[in-house]
Amino acid sequence: MAGIYIHIPFCKQACYYCDFHFSTSSKYQDEMIAAIILELKLQKALFATATIETIYFGGGTPSVLDTKAITAILDTIYKNYALADALEITLEANPDDLTPTKLKQLAQTPINRLSIGVQSFSDTVLRYMNRSHSSEQALTSIKQAQAIGFENMTIDLIYGVPQVTNTAWEQELEQFFELQIPHLSAYALTVESKTALASLIQKGTYKPLDESQALAHFELLLAASQKQHFMHYEISNFAKEGYLSKHNTAYWQGKQYLGVGPSAHSFIGNTRAWNSANNIKYIKSITQGIVPQEQELLTQKDKYNEYVMTQMRTIWGVDSHYIQTHFGSKYFAYFSKQIAKHITQHNVMQNANNFTLSPQGKFKADGISSDLFWV
Ligand code: SF4
Structure with a gap:
């Protein structure tokens, strides 16, 4: 079982808060699509014995591509990789790209899951973030996508934005639940270095973020999602039964994935690899038949740390028997010692070999994970 991630x-x-790899110039778009197609062919030997269960178009903004380019990428995957019957194919899309015509075209492709970057239903917040769309466009695109038959859909929302009161955030959540979308990814706004948001805060143009406000929003999110019978299956992800993201769940469960495109990461065997995050360099190198990539061989310590970090954030939790069998007695003893105080403090619940975050532990997920790390 494996997944393919395509970075557009x-x-x-x-957007002011964003530190992903992207360019706002579409100058080399055709060359980039050709390079991605070539990389998919160059890398196919890595997955010679694997069955692909998920394909994920992320970015950047994959919905800026025309459907011809998306179809060309998918055709290359179909021709060069073994595919599962129940294939999940997700496309990240921004509301302003999802015109009725575009949605009709996308519905003709094998894409069966849309991830719409709404971020907020408030125009004031969208302007604060420098998003390229309005709240009206977000609502219209969601309703039109549903009308055209995209039932498996998720949206992203961002909380902890300074001017958003608890009541305003509750209204955003009400809006989400009213739309009958079966999946939500909700992230706390963070200030990444070298972003416009960091510089606006530093200059005093924007207010600094307030962690207690983000925690209050998170608490409201947990209460509302529980009331609506959404499964809180990963710290930032909520879904109705049957609508968990297969692609992201596979990441969290340590399954293999191939990342294609500039800046994309892969995890295959014991190796983690990452492509150059420079569009021109990426295109030039791929055109010469070389994937511009750095790699690292994961040590036992890396794998243990990755396991506890990702698993502790999920509903499935950490399995101490897995630690014993995959990492050995030394890691098992260390984990048992480190987890003990979190159980005493009621941040972690234990059920035989299984350890999951308690409701109060969900507010301290990152701190608990880092406390379990082998350093
Ligand atoms: S659309 Fe997405 S990837 Fe592009 S700048 Fe905004 S947040 Fe970043």
Whole structure:
């Protein structure tokens, strides 16, 4: 079982908080698509014995591509990789790209899951973030996508934005639940270095973020999602039964994935690899038949740390028997010692070999994970 991630590094405009790899110039878009197609062919031997269960178009903004380019990429995957019957194919899309015509075209492709970057239903917040769309466009695109038959859909929302009161955030959540979308990814706004948001805060143009406000929003999110019978299956992800993201779940469960495109990461065997995050360099190198990539061989310590970090954030939790059998007694003893105080403090619940975050532990997920790390 394996997944393919395709990174489309183009966006219409730069959101102030974003530190992903993208360019706002579409100058080399055709060359980039040709290079991605070539990389898929160059890398196919890596997955010679694997069955692909998920394909994920992320970015950047994959919806800036025309459906011809998306279909050409998918055709290359179909011709060069073994595919499962129940294939999940997700496309990240921004509301302003999802015109009725585009949606009709996308519905003709094998894409069966849309991830719409809504981020907020408030125009004030969208302007604060420098998003390229309005709340009206977000609502219209969601309703039109549903009407055209995209039932498996998720949206992203961002909380912890300074001017958003608890009541305003609750209204955003109500809006989401009213739309009958079966999956939500909700992230706390963070200030990444070298972003416009960091510089606006530094200059005093924007207020600094307030962690207690983000925690209050997270608490409201947990209460609302529970009331609506959404499964909180990963710290930032909520879904109705049957609508968990297969692609992201596979990441969290340590399954193999191939990342294609500039800046894309792969995890295959014991190796983690990452492509150059420079569009021109990527295109030039791929055209010469070389994947511009750095790699690292994961040590036992890396694998243990990755396991506890990702698993602790999920509903499935950490399995101490897995630690014993995959990493040995030394890691098992270390984990048992480190987890003990979190159980005493009621941040972690234990059920035989299984350890999951308690409701109060969900507010401290990152701290608990880092406390379990082998350093
Ligand atoms: S659309 Fe997405 S990838 Fe592009 S700048 Fe905004 S957040 Fe970043």
